[in-house]
Amino acid sequence: MNIQQILKISADKLRQKNIPSTALDAEVLLLEALSKCADEIPPAPFLKGGVLANDAPRNDNKRLDKNWLYINNNYELNKKEEELFNNFINQRLKHKPVAYILNRKEFYGYDFYVDENVLIPRPETELIVEEVLKILNNDRREQACLFPTIIDIGTGSGCIIISILNELAKNKKDKIIHNAYANDISSEAISTAKINAKKYNLNKKIKFIRNDFEKFLNKKSIYNSNEIIITANLPYVKNDAYKTLSEDIRKYEPKIALTAGRDGLVCIESLVKSVLKIKKKYKQKIYIFIEADPDQMSRIMAISREKLANVNLEIIKDLSGKKRIIKLLYCHPELVEGWKAR
Ligand SMILES: C[S@@+](CC[C@H](N)C(=O)[O-])C[C@H]1O[C@@H](n2cnc3c(N)ncnc32)[C@H](O)[C@@H]1O
Known part of the structure; x- marks a missing residue:
């Protein structure tokens, strides 16, 4: 699944459970999952507009930012990233606040x-x-x-x-x-x-x-x-x-x-x-x-x-x-x- 698809699916799930700020929570949790797995992100594909994804912060041990999500919305998550993100979303579906999921x-x-x-x-x-x-x-x-x-x-x-x-x-x-x-x-x-x-x-x-x-x-x-x-x-x-x-x-x-x-x-x-x-x-x-x-x-x-x-x-x-x-x-x-x- 790519970023755009997984964000939409998880925001919908959160909405069904009456979680406030669904889209924002899904984005923050996805950024965290991707950042934690950053070392394993494969070499970046070309991006829309001819901008190389390598230009975006992804493998530099820093947290990824929201812009990265938007310009890489076709990026296919690997298994580890998807599992970690789903684990975060499942915790959020039980109403656990994002701050406690991220411990930050x-x-x-x-x-x-x-x-x-x-x-x-x-x-x-x-x-x-x-x-x-x-x-x-x-x-x-x-x-x-x-x-x-x-x-x-x-x-x-x-x-x-x-x-x-x-x-x-x-x-x-x-x-x-x-x-x-x-x-x-x-x-x-x-x-x-x-x-x-x-x-x-x-x-x-x-x-x-x-x-x-x-x-x-x-x-x-x-x-x-x-x-x-x-x-x-x-x-x-x-x-x-x-x-x-x-x-x-x-x-x-x-x-x-x-x-x-x-x-x-x-x-x-x-x-x-x-x-x-x-x-x-x-x-x-x-x-x-x-x-x-x-x-x-x-x-x-x-x-x-x-x-x-x-x-x-x-x-x-x-x-x-x-x-x-x-x-x-x-x-x-x-x-x-x-x-x-x-
Ligand atoms: C509203 S929280 C504030 C925590 C932190 N200062 C903040 O602003 O995020 C109140 C804190 O007071 C502590 N507390 C409650 N009753 C207390 C008491 N009688 N003496 C000392 N601390 C107490 C709680 O354990 C809790 O950590």
Whole structure:
């Protein structure tokens, strides 16, 4: 069978099972199957328009791209390629998300290893990375001697903290970080995050802590820098809403990464309470970035205002204009006075 035929047949099969984005999924899975078997692709035939297929990336150990599929749609798959592709399609027909089939998901331009122990990173979470980088890329920070500790709670694949550290390293600013912690209650998630940290050479930089975040945030030893940045994409799906999520999600993504009680706010409320304890005990400047559902924002604002006096709150919208991230900034009054005196 050639590329055009096999793509059509598999997209039809996926459509019959009500899988969303059938054509795209079939293409991505075919590209992966062909790339994995790339060494065995026979010498390229001539292409339409007289362009040699050898010009297209196929045997160079890099992943093939979509253009290659289009210009080579008459390419006959060999047995191994067809078997591997059919194996992928069969997994997708059982609603397994493409990211878990490929064990890969791109987030903030970086490839992350993912498996069924961790949530598949979502594009809206990239906003947290962007907002943290806005703070850290301020050139006046070093003069002000601000060397923060970054704490990523509910780290999952580690996508947030690893992307932040990768971006800082790219701009030669990684030295400004005093400490970096990644915490998760799931030991399997911690193992997956460690794989990603190793991939980006950050396994020595990030300390991984498996624990309930409330217990972890109680540890005095983590507050030994003058600024704390907490990133938190914790579970926030309401119990009832969980039942309405797609089969892909319910069957394959870890429930512990998604649900948080009747109102979906169990974890976020606990986090706000933990911050109250931190702010009573320590004098650091504390930033907290929390991802939540747009419907939950006003409730989170109210809880934060009620529990944390003198906290600055800002809501950050995603690209589609939905309220997605809440940014809290707390400065101990003595610190504020100290700055005024300077
Ligand atoms: C929504 S997922 C986010 C994963 C990752 N940060 C991301 O953005 O893709 C939430 C994560 O929080 C973890 N988690 C749930 N309850 C927790 C708790 N009480 N303490 C620490 N981590 C928790 C889950 O295991 C899961 O990995």
